[in-house]
Amino acid sequence: MSTPTTSTIVILDFGSQYTQLIARRIREFNVFSVVLPCTTPLEKVLELQPKGIILSGGPSSVYDDAAPKADPAVLATGLPLLGICYGLQFMTHHLGGNVVPAPAREYGHAEVEVLQQSALFHGLPQTIDVWMSHGDHAETLAPGFQIIAQTKNAIAALANEDRRMWAVQFHPEVAHTRQGMELLKNFVVNICGAEQNWTPAHFIETTVARIREQVGPAGHAICALSGGVDSSVAAVLVSKAIGDRLTCVFVNNGVLRKDEFEKVQRTMREDLHLNLIAVDSSERFLSKLAGVTDPEKKRKIIGNEFIAVFDDESKKIFEAEKSAGEEIAWLVQGTLYPDVIESASVHGPSHVIKSHHNVGGLPEDMKLKLIEPLRDLFKDEVRRIGRDLDMPAEILERQPFPGPGLAVRILGEVSSDRVAILQEADAICTEEIKKAGLYRQLWQSFAVLLPVKTVGVMGDQRTYAYTCAIRAVESEDGMTADWAPLPYEVLRSISSRIVSEVHGINRVVYDITSKPPGTIEWE
Numbered sequence: 001m002s003t004p005t006t007s008t009i010v011i012l013d014f015g016s017q018y019t020q021l022i023a024r025r026i027r028e029f030n031v032f033s034v035v036l037p038c039t040t041p042l043e044k045v046l047e048l049q050p051k052g053i054i055l056s057g058g059p060s061s062v063y064d065d066a067a068p069k070a071d072p073a074v075l076a077t078g079l080p081l082l083g084i085c086y087g088l089q090f091m092t093h094h095l096g097g098n099v100v101p102a103p104a105r106e107y108g109h110a111e112v113e114v115l116q117q118s119a120l121f122h123g124l125p126q127t128i129d130v131w132m133s134h135g136d137h138a139e140t141l142a143p144g145f146q147i148i149a150q151t152k153n154a155i156a157a158l159a160n161e162d163r164r165m166w167a168v169q170f171h172p173e174v175a176h177t178r179q180g181m182e183l184l185k186n187f188v189v190n191i192c193g194a195e196q197n198w199t200p201a202h203f204i205e206t207t208v209a210r211i212r213e214q215v216g217p218a219g220h221a222i223c224a225l226s227g228g229v230d231s232s233v234a235a236v237l238v239s240k241a242i243g244d245r246l247t248c249v250f251v252n253n254g255v256l257r258k259d260e261f262e263k264v265q266r267t268m269r270e271d272l273h274l275n276l277i278a279v280d281s282s283e284r285f286l287s288k289l290a291g292v293t294d295p296e297k298k299r300k301i302i303g304n305e306f307i308a309v310f311d312d313e314s315k316k317i318f319e320a321e322k323s324a325g326e327e328i329a330w331l332v333q334g335t336l337y338p339d340v341i342e343s344a345s346v347h348g349p350s351h352v353i354k355s356h357h358n359v360g361g362l363p364e365d366m367k368l369k370l371i372e373p374l375r376d377l378f379k380d381e382v383r384r385i386g387r388d389l390d391m392p393a394e395i396l397e398r399q400p401f402p403g404p405g406l407a408v409r410i411l412g413e414v415s416s417d418r419v420a421i422l423q424e425a426d427a428i429c430t431e432e433i434k435k436a437g438l439y440r441q442l443w444q445s446f447a448v449l450l451p452v453k454t455v456g457v458m459g460d461q462r463t464y465a466y467t468c469a470i471r472a473v474e475s476e477d478g479m480t481a482d483w484a485p486l487p488y489e490v491l492r493s494i495s496s497r498i499v500s501e502v503h504g505i506n507r508v509v510y511d512i513t514s515k516p517p518g519t520i521e522w523e
């Protein structure tokens, strides 16, 4: 996703939980960076014309046979190289040093003493507080390397400045490593010489140019548009590139929120002036979902049906355009980086947490080719780009809503009755959160329908009905989240309104689980 006019830093991922944070930190000082699986062949890496390469951390030990490996040629390109944790160990191991289990493992805070001046530590104090997370260490260095910093237990940093290689055992990308940003900036800006020009305006300009080239002068694209932040920004970007050769397709998958099918159509046409087709496929989705209770199965079914609908619609549009000899070959999606990392389809060493319908849920024989202009970004970065595109705040500030919609918030079987119950409960939850002025500060707030019936008493009558859980979380990027301490009065009004207004629910509970260990959605 790089462009020739932007300096790019490539991060090779060995499966660390923090890899995406490295990318994020680098973009925070306006340099573009992209994460690739560690197994990416060198020529693919070099196609991006990177200014430098970073080797991430990872859960394995380099001396294990099954440990993830990068192409060793990556260590001999002459480009500046920074190894972080496993990255340090990988460099040492493959360049002739030795890595073994450390006598004293280090997790959490450590104090590092800088032993030798180095471009990597430029402007940093003699002692730095860092965050460590390792059980192995470099016992002997690879030829040409020197120790440039240490903790009381272990080597903290190495360098072979002649070969432009540096490595740190600690994690400069985490907030607990104070001066971590400065260290990364020393590498990226001073050592690699990357230009700090990756701004939203630059992103918009280069992305629009690239999409225009990709689609060609006569090509057509359809955009899977949900009305959410990501697909709306993606649609506006692509329509800037190819104008009315973009047709947006909004699908009613039967598990949208109350009145959403009508509302989204209105905003997308009236506020964003997009060329939109709205397809009501609710029966088709609900019949495929009938009897299915397994969360991953639900996600896969929805992912497959989405693509089937997009294929059908593209054929119809194709028929209409055929006489003009034009082709629709592209499907635009608003996929973001967190969707990709959780589905983990590209990052061999990481675990699959859940298959986001638009990534892991895609069928293998899909005919349309993908355009995903936001695939490397986080949501707050996308909102920034939307603001630069002058999109209305009301669209940009919408809380995320997953593509598999209420299907992953109805635990157990999804039926039209249950969808109707949850739509009502969810609408009340959103209304009360908005009334309390909390909508924008929460990452998400919603209702979940549990397949658990409990006994209640209403108006002297026994009831036996479903339980509804309320989930409200605070988060920066959806990767980690904290349950929100909603005021009791808000919880009280949500609960009493749901029980009295929604037929089928007689009990409301509040979810007080963070992510991790929970996820935001219940499935």
Ligand SMILES: Nc1ncnc2c1ncn2[C@@H]1O[C@H](COP(=O)(O)OP(=O)(O)OP(=O)(O)O)[C@@H](O)[C@H]1O
Pocket (backbone or CB within 6 Å): 223, 224, 225, 226, 227, 228, 229, 230, 231, 232, 249, 250, 251, 252, 253, 332, 333, 334, 335, 339, 358, 398, 399, 400, 401, 402, 403, 404
């Ligand atoms: N009902 C829908 N109709 C068409 N496309 C959809 C629909 N729901 C989801 N998609 C596609 O799946 C992608 C992922 O959905 P996701 O919910 O992550 O993003 P979003 O809806 O664009 O933004 P947000 O995260 O703010 O809801 C969307 O960007 C869009 O391309």
Ligand SMILES: O=c1[nH]c(=O)c2[nH+]cn([C@@H]3O[C@H](COP(=O)(O)O)[C@@H](O)[C@H]3O)c2[nH]1
Pocket (backbone or CB within 6 Å): 299, 339, 342, 354, 355, 356, 357, 358, 400, 401, 402, 403, 404, 444, 478, 479, 515, 518, 519, 520, 521, 522, 523
């Ligand atoms: O478009 C989407 N398709 C999906 O399949 C999907 N699953 C989860 N989400 C959203 O991603 C964020 C993280 O969710 P979890 O903590 O539940 O994994 C939260 O914001 C979720 O709402 C999805 N979005």
Ligand SMILES: NC(=O)CC[C@H](N)C(=O)O
Pocket (backbone or CB within 6 Å): 016, 056, 057, 058, 059, 060, 061, 084, 085, 086, 087, 133, 134, 135, 136, 137
């Ligand atoms: N965080 C890391 O990269 C850890 C590397 C290696 N698994 C170790 O424990 O030393």
Ligand SMILES: [Mg+2]
Pocket (backbone or CB within 6 Å): 226, 228, 229, 400, 401, 402, 403
């Ligand atoms: Mg959405």
